Amino acid sequence: MASLNFTPVAGQKLPTPKHIDVKGINTRYYEAGEGEPIVFMYGGNFGSSDSASSAPVWSLNFLPLSAGFRVIAFDKLGQGFTDNPPRNEDYTMASVVRHGAAFIEALKLPPVHLVGHSRGGYGCTRIALDYPHLVKSLTIVSSGTLSPRVSPNEVVLSASPHPPYSRESARWIYEGYSYDPKVVTEEWMDNVMDVFAQPKYKVSVEKMVQEGAGARYFIPELAKEKRETLGWLREGRLQRPTQIVWGQNDPTVLVEGCFDIFDMIAAHNRRTTLNIFNHAGHFSYREHPERFNALLAHFVQNASA
Amino acid sequence: MTAIKSSITVAGRKVAILRTGPASGEPVLLVHGGRAGVSPIAHGSHIWGPALPLLAAGRPVVAVDLPGAGGSDLGSPDLLMADQVCQHLLGVMDGLSIDKAHVIGHDLGGYLGLWLAISAPARLRSLSILASPMAPPKGDGLDDTTFLATPKPLWSRASQTWAFERVSYGQGHIDDVLIDACVEAAQGKPHLDAVAALQDEQLRFRDFGIPALKGRIWAATRGDGISIPTQLVWSSHDPQAARDAGYVLFQVLAQKQKATYFHLINRAGSFAFREQPKEFAQVVVSFLDSVDARLAA
Numbered sequence: 001m002a003s004l005n006f007t008p009v010a011g012q013k014l015p016t017p018k019h020i021d022v023k024g025i026n027t028r029y030y031e032a033g034e035g036e037p038i039v040f041m042y043g044g045n046f047g048s049s050d051s052a053s054s055a056p057v058w059s060l061n062f063l064p065l066s067a068g069f070r071v072i073a074f075d076k077l078g079q080g081f082t083d084n085p086p087r088n089e090d091y092t093m094a095s096v097v098r099h100g101a102a103f104i105e106a107l108k109l110p111p112v113h114l115v116g117h118s119r120g121g122y123g124c125t126r127i128a129l130d131y132p133h134l135v136k137s138l139t140i141v142s143s144g145t146l147s148p149r150v151s152p153n154e155v156v157l158s159a160s161p162h163p164p165y166s167r168e169s170a171r172w173i174y175e176g177y178s179y180d181p182k183v184v185t186e187e188w189m190d191n192v193m194d195v196f197a198q199p200k201y202k203v204s205v206e207k208m209v210q211e212g213a214g215a216r217y218f219i220p221e222l223a224k225e226k227r228e229t230l231g232w233l234r235e236g237r238l239q240r241p242t243q244i245v246w247g248q249n250d251p252t253v254l255v256e257g258c259f260d261i262f263d264m265i266a267a268h269n270r271r272t273t274l275n276i277f278n279h280a281g282h283f284s285y286r287e288h289p290e291r292f293n294a295l296l297a298h299f300v301q302n303a304s305a
Numbered sequence: 306m307t308a309i310k311s312s313i314t315v316a317g318r319k320v321a322i323l324r325t326g327p328a329s330g331e332p333v334l335l336v337h338g339g340r341a342g343v344s345p346i347a348h349g350s351h352i353w354g355p356a357l358p359l360l361a362a363g364r365p366v367v368a369v370d371l372p373g374a375g376g377s378d379l380g381s382p383d384l385l386m387a388d389q390v391c392q393h394l395l396g397v398m399d400g401l402s403i404d405k406a407h408v409i410g411h412d413l414g415g416y417l418g419l420w421l422a423i424s425a426p427a428r429l430r431s432l433s434i435l436a437s438p439m440a441p442p443k444g445d446g447l448d449d450t451t452f453l454a455t456p457k458p459l460w461s462r463a464s465q466t467w468a469f470e471r472v473s474y475g476q477g478h479i480d481d482v483l484i485d486a487c488v489e490a491a492q493g494k495p496h497l498d499a500v501a502a503l504q505d506e507q508l509r510f511r512d513f514g515i516p517a518l519k520g521r522i523w524a525a526t527r528g529d530g531i532s533i534p535t536q537l538v539w540s541s542h543d544p545q546a547a548r549d550a551g552y553v554l555f556q557v558l559a560q561k562q563k564a565t566y567f568h569l570i571n572r573a574g575s576f577a578f579r580e581q582p583k584e585f586a587q588v589v590v591s592f593l594d595s596v597d598a599r600l601a602a
Binding site: 005006007248259262266269270271272273274275276277278279288290291293294295297298299301302305 | 541548552555556559562563564565566567568569570571572581583584586587588590591592594595598599601602
């Protein structure tokens, strides 16, 4: 592993994406490399007109780690280039979690190392709780969704001064998430614009906002599921090696929350570690790719041994 | 990979070292903790145990015995003062032809690393401070009662075993190999010299020069700060190196150094590198790898 180069190489491109039918949902994903499977799950949720995450957000980790691992980054249900939920009542985190688990099953992967960021950190934790047979280890990155503390992002990132679906708006959001606004590259914004450009993405925003799926299903269901999830963590139902990675300067997630999550999991689970990165906002894996990649590689190797 | 014991002479004093790992790579310097002659555990390079081969997977590792510990001559009671020990450590690096090292210091060794990072930054590639109760700001902290009722005779097998149990989460790492080495270190002339030197009340009150340097350390952290990548590795169950104190130190260092990290290792006390060696190595070696990767880039 000492031979792995943890530094992203400028100009290196992601491979051509693949598509797979996951219980009727056409799902886009990127896959490269051989070895222990690492599955990345990004954050955000469907129905946002001022920012849009998709699988290439992991490019700085996916590419360097592909030299030593089988890395897989997929688009979540209703995000990126994966189909929208079929019904309004499927606009829930529970559906996103079910789809994520079904994606792992569809690829016929051996138990995977899950890496989830933000809402994806919650999603991966939930997969590890609901489908432990699919999971070998869990990495939770800056997840306000999983934190028992309040998340101030609705304040910090509210009222974008730019029009919806614009590059400027996305840039404003991701710069607001970051410690160093310079990490928000044009390439990253290109990926956001690609997502915005799809008619199906605007449909998801319509469903969530105009048709009220957000207020009716997503938010209240998540609140219930989160209560259950935190209860399960306190009961010790998370039984896989777990590491928590947090940015010290994340304006949207209180740093205290990572200590709370550590305590809940560590009380029952020996192999639990907490890692706080300085000069890192919400996207520590993009702001400190070398540190993140080295940590993930060592963690995965340990969890596989 | 076995660790080889040897010694060098620095300013006329014998310095015992333990070496392992490949010949090439960025060297790691391990600095143990304990207040030699006072601590109820006779610390020394023998303390690193299971962490040595893990740290040495890709780098040469040198673990030193500090003056008055293990096989290293005390020489002078001045060598029980932090600033003097740091000067001495630079001499040890010179003697080993190590220009720059990844310094990893436990307990008092972490405090020494912090002062080295401020006073001789050109000699450090990175700094790892492990479970150091003396490195963070003290405030009006409570007195430390962890070793209030250490059983006598001090530094006997029973007494040192008791002390390890006080500061460990689990007892599994407290084995005969460890206690034998600690008893041998305690009975050696360097340690006996340290015990004798610290009979002097004035010297004892100077507490290894820790308080005297604190003001200079905080002035430096508020000024230019630490110029090298630094990580703090704390544990879930350390009665002395409290989590909050470690996190406060992290925040202090993070003001000026971008590459500052704070880590917690579960089910460990003061000796995470013995109690949870794999999780310890996951955190520490990945840090060293990322520092070396950035330098290479």
